[in-house]
Amino acid sequence: MKKFHFQTPTGIHDVLPEDQEYFRKFLSVAREIVEFYGFKEMEVPILEEAALYEKGTGETTDIVEKQMYTLRTKGGDVLALRPEFTPGIVRAYIQNGMMNLPQPVKLYTQGPLFRYEHPQAGRYRQFHQFDIEVFGETSSAIDAQVIQLFTLILKELKFTHLIVEVNSIGDSSCRPYYKKLLSSFFRSRANSLCQDCKRRLKENPLRILDCKEEKCQQVKSQAPQTIDHLCEECKRHFKSVLEFLDEADIPYHLDPYLVRGLDYYTKTVFEIFSEKPVKKIEEDPSQGETEVVTRSALAGGGRYDTLGKILGGKDIPAMGAAIGIERIVALMKANAANLPKEKPGPQVFLAQLGELPKKKSLKLLEELRQANVQVAESLGRDSLRVQLARADKLGVAYTLILGQKEALEGTIVLRAMDTGKQDIVKMDKVVEETKKRLRKKS
RNA sequence: GCGGGUGUAGCUUAGCGGUUUAAAGCGUCGCUCUGUGGCAGCGAAGAUCGUGGGUUCAAAUCCCAUCACCCGCCCCA
Numbered sequence: 047m048k049k050f051h052f053q054t055p056t057g058i059h060d061v062l063p064e065d066q067e068y069f070r071k072f073l074s075v076a077r078e079i080v081e082f083y084g085f086k087e088m089e090v091p092i093l094e095e096a097a098l099y100e101k102g103t104g105e106t107t108d109i110v111e112k113q114m115y116t117l118r119t120k121g122g123d124v125l126a127l128r129p130e131f132t133p134g135i136v137r138a139y140i141q142n143g144m145m146n147l148p149q150p151v152k153l154y155t156q157g158p159l160f161r162y163e164h165p166q167a168g169r170y171r172q173f174h175q176f177d178i179e180v181f182g183e184t185s186s187a188i189d190a191q192v193i194q195l196f197t198l199i200l201k202e203l204k205f206t207h208l209i210v211e212v213n214s215i216g217d218s219s220c221r222p223y224y225k226k227l228l229s230s231f232f233r234s235r236a237n238s239l240c241q242d243c244k245r246r247l248k249e250n251p252l253r254i255l256d257c258k259e260e261k262c263q264q265v266k267s268q269a270p271q272t273i274d275h276l277c278e279e280c281k282r283h284f285k286s287v288l289e290f291l292d293e294a295d296i297p298y299h300l301d302p303y304l305v306r307g308l309d310y311y312t313k314t315v316f317e318i319f320s321e322k323p324v325k326k327i328e329e330d331p332s333q334g335e336t337e338v339v340t341r342s343a344l345a346g347g348g349r350y351d352t353l354g355k356i357l358g359g360k361d362i363p364a365m366g367a368a369i370g371i372e373r374i375v376a377l378m379k380a381n382a383a384n385l386p387k388e389k390p391g392p393q394v395f396l397a398q399l400g401e402l403p404k405k406k407s408l409k410l411l412e413e414l415r416q417a418n419v420q421v422a423e424s425l426g427r428d429s430l431r432v433q434l435a436r437a438d439k440l441g442v443a444y445t446l447i448l449g450q451k452e453a454l455e456g457t458i459v460l461r462a463m464d465t466g467k468q469d470i471v472k473m474d475k476v477v478e479e480t481k482k483r484l485r486k487k488s
Numbered sequence: 489g490c491g492g493g494u495g496u497a498g499c500u501u502a503g504c505g506g507u508u509u510a511a512a513g514c515g516u517c518g519c520u521c522u523g524u525g526g527c528a529g530c531g532a533a534g535a536u537c538g539u540g541g542g543u544u545c546a547a548a549u550c551c552c553a554u555c556a557c558c559c560g561c562c563c564c565a
Contacts, residue, residue, distance in 0.1 A: 056556070108563055109563090112489085159565085161563095161564085165557080166560085167558070175565060242562075256562095256564095317564090317565095342564095343564060343565060344565070346564075368565065372565080397523095397524085431521065431523085434525035435525050435526080438525040450523085461524080461525095463526095468524085
C-alpha cells in the first residue's frame with residue numbers, strides 16, 4: 047500500500063470484470079425480453095434538479111427525506127444524483143413532447159442510482175436498476191404485462207422461489223377517504239404503536255402498514271384494508287389486473303397492506319421477492335441448525351396516473367417498475383446454474399522472437415482481427431518459452447510462431463497446441479490457413 | 489440514525505499466553521530451459537498487521553477512538 051491510499055466511499059464499489067459478466071448476462075436477457083414487447087431504450091441524466099425528486103418522488107418519502115445526494119453547482123443550481131428513475135423519465139416524456147407519439151410509449155433504461163443509506167447485503171449507495179415505464183395506457187392489461195415481463199426475466203434467469211405481491215392503493219377519489227379511515231383507526235390505538243409510527247400517523251398513515259415492528263404488526267392485522275375501500279373504478283381495475291395475471295399463469299399473492307414507499311403510486315402496486323431458505327447454525331449448539339427464510343425484494347413498481355400533473359404537465363396514465371441488478375447478480379452467483387456462459391477466449395496466440403518479427407506482429411494481429419480470428423499476444427515478452435506458457439494458459443488451439451528466420455523467409459510456424467505438430471505456412475496464406483484449421487476443429 | 493461482528497501481502501488464512509528478519513498456500517514475475525507450453529525444482533517482488541492515539545522496557549497481540557466491510561433494525565432495489 048502506498049502512502050496515498052484511496053478507496054471508494056462508503057457503500058460504493060467497483061464493478062470488476064468478473065462481476066461485469068453477470069451484469070451483461072442479466073442485461074442481455076432483460077433487453078431481449080422487453081424489446082420483444084416493444085420497449086425502446088433511452089437514457090436520462092444522472093444529475094437532475096433536486097426539486098424534480100422532491101416533487102415527484104415526494105417530500106415525505108425516505109428517499110427524499112434522508113437518502114438523496116444533493117449538491118449545489120457553482121452557478122447556484124441545486125441538483126441531485128438520481129435516487130430513482132421514474133421522475134426523470136416522466137420529465138423526459140413531457141419535455142420531449144412524447145405525448146405526441148403514438149401511445150402507449152414504452153421505454154426502458156438502466157444505470158446507476160444513488161441513495162445515502164446504511165449499506166448492507168444487497169444494499170449500496172450506488173447501485174444499478176433496470177427500469178421500464180409505459181405511458182399513455184389506462185388499461186389494466188398493461189399493469190399485468192409489466193408484472194409479467196419482470197417475472198419472465200427472472201424465470202429466464204432460472205430463478206425459483208419467487209413471490210409476487212400485489213395490491214391496489216386506490217386513486218385520488220378513494221384514497222383520501224381510506225387514509226382518513228386508517229388515521230382514525232391507528233389514532234385510537236396510538237399507544238400500541240412504535241415511535242416512528244406515531245410520527246407517521248401525522249405525515250402519512252399509509253406508511254404505518256410498512257412497519258415491521260411486532261407491536262405495529264399486531265395492530266395492523268385488524269386495520270382496514272385498501273381493497274375494501276376502493277372506488278368502483280379502482281375496484282374494477284384491480285379485479286381486472288388479477289384476472290390478467292390468472293390468465294397468464296403468473297402466480298401472485300395479494301398483500302392487502304402493501305403500500306410502497308413512494309407517494310405517487312395509484313391503483314396497482316407490486317413487489318417481487320426472492321424467498322430462500324438458508325441454513326443457519328445457532329450459536330448455542332444444542333439448538334442445531336434452523337432454517338431461516340431470507341426475503342429480499344428484487345423488483346417493485348406500480349401505476350402512477352397522476353405524476354405527470356405533479357410534475358407540471360397533464361395527468362398521464364402510466365405504469366412502471368424497476369429491478370435491482372446487484373441483487374439479481376448476487377442470486378445468480380449463489381446459483382451455480384446461472385453462471386454466465388463462458389465467453390470464448392482467444393483461439394490463437396501469436397508468439398514472436400526478436401525485433402523484426404515483433405514489428406511485423408502488429409499488422410498480422412490486425413489482419414487476424416479483420417478475419418474474425420480471436421488472437422492473443424504477449425508482445426512485451428521475448429522468450430518463446432514464456433510466450434508458449436501464456437498461450438497454454440489461455441487455452442488456445444494454435445500458436446503462430448514468428449521468428450527471425452521466418453520473418454526473413456516470409457513464412458510463419460503454425461503449431462497445434464494439443465499435438466505439438468508444427469507446419470510452416472507462407473505468410474500471405476497464414477490467415478486463411480488458420481481459419482481453415484479452426485473451422486475443422488469445431 | 490440505532491444495535492452486533494470482523495479487519496494481517498492481490499486472494500485464503502496462521503500468528504493474538506507481549507519481545508529479534510510477521511509465516512504459509514494460491515496467484516504474479518523470473519531462473520533452471522539463449523527458438524518451443526502443460527510437470528517439477530529454485531528464487532524474487534509484494535504487509536509500515538485498516539488508521540490514529542494510549543499502556544509498557546517491549547504491541548499484529550492489551551485499552552480507547554476512528555474508518556471500512558459484513559450481519560440485524562428501519563426502508564427498500
